Amino acid sequence: MNSSEGEIAPAVRSILDAARERGGAEGRVSVDAQSLPGAFEAAEADGRVPVVAEVKPTSPTTDGERTDDPVELAEQMVAGGAAALSVLTEPDHFGGSPETLERVRAAVDVPVLRKDFVLHEEQLDVVESDVVLLIVRFLHEENTDDLADLLEAARERGFQVLVETHTAAEVEEAIDAGAEIIGVNNRDLGELEVDLGTFEDVAPSVPENVTLIAESGIATPDDVARMRAAGADALLVGSAIMGVSGSKVTGGSSDERSESDGGDVTENTRELTTTETT
Numbered sequence: 001m002n003s004s005e006g007e008i009a010p011a012v013r014s015i016l017d018a019a020r021e022r023g024g025a026e027g028r029v030s031v032d033a034q035s036l037p038g039a040f041e042a043a044e045a046d047g048r049v050p051v052v053a054e055v056k057p058t059s060p061t062t063d064g065e066r067t068d069d070p071v072e073l074a075e076q077m078v079a080g081g082a083a084a085l086s087v088l089t090e091p092d093h094f095g096g097s098p099e100t101l102e103r104v105r106a107a108v109d110v111p112v113l114r115k116d117f118v119l120h121e122e123q124l125d126v127v128e129s130d131v132v133l134l135i136v137r138f139l140h141e142e143n144t145d146d147l148a149d150l151l152e153a154a155r156e157r158g159f160q161v162l163v164e165t166h167t168a169a170e171v172e173e174a175i176d177a178g179a180e181i182i183g184v185n186n187r188d189l190g191e192l193e194v195d196l197g198t199f200e201d202v203a204p205s206v207p208e209n210v211t212l213i214a215e216s217g218i219a220t221p222d223d224v225a226r227m228r229a230a231g232a233d234a235l236l237v238g239s240a241i242m243g244v245s246g247s248k249v250t251g252g253s254s255d256e257r258s259e260s261d262g263g264d265v266t267e268n269t270r271e272l273t274t275t276e277t278t
């Protein structure tokens with residue numbers, strides 16, 4: 001069953017439960033954000049594929065953990081041509097932290113997305129970033145804030161917002177709520193399987209004036225070309241750049257890298273940002 005219609009994976013339920021426990025922060029952040037669409041345009045003008053490279057030390061679908069200094073990893077991603085970065089701040093399942101994001105954002109000159117599972121307005125105030133993530137499916141859960149309210153609350157603080165979807169119906173919800181940057185996640189939160197066909201199916205429902213990001217399961221230049229041909233303005237890539245192997249991947253070429261030993265993060269990034277896409 002598709003996660004947008006029913007059950008979500010036990011690992012995802014655990015992520016949600018932990019997100020509820022974490023609560024928020026006192027006080028209210030005020031962010032001076034760098035433009036994410038502007039960074040994508042700058043990358044294009046420079047001949048690079050716009051890639052948001054993700055500092056993701058571990059996850060429920062990856063084997064092992066990268067324990068390198070996240071700031072060094074982030075700098076290597078920028079050196080490899082990343083237009084922007086995504087930094088996990090979720091501690092319990094992804095090995096992230098707000099402090100990591102603060103350190104990375106202070107060290108690089110590209111926009112930084114806070115990758116976490118924000119359910120309530122006060123959770124926006126935990127740490128400053130250029131972009132925050134709101135996941136439509138998670139905000140269907142009981143005792144979570146409304147998507148449109150959270151979007152407005154985030155913008156009032158100066159954040160840009162990446163609204164993550166998995167189906168055309170979720171895209172419609174995101175548009176109705178006022179989203180200007182939409183991600184289509186190839187990872188199904190029900191089975192945690194990745195299928196690049198998801199982006200191809202959902203992308204046509206996203207209006208032209210929206211900045212559209214293909215998320216998850218992108219591992220090779222062929223995958224990049226496939227997502228760009230399907231309309232992606234940019235790509236969000238974690239595991240392949242971190243050099244950790246993902247499991248349960250279908251419909252893409254990720255199986256080809258299952259033996260990866262981590263590799264050089266700069267080279268991993270460059271391989272995807274220098275792909276010819278026209």
Ligand SMILES: O=C(O)c1ccccc1NCC(=O)[C@H](O)[C@H](O)COP(=O)(O)O
Binds near residue numbers: 012054061192
């Ligand atoms: O990455 C996971 O294992 C995961 C599990 C459960 C919920 C969310 C998960 N990932 C969040 C993401 O959106 C990805 O980290 C991101 O799109 C990058 O994906 P990938 O390139 O496949 O690492």
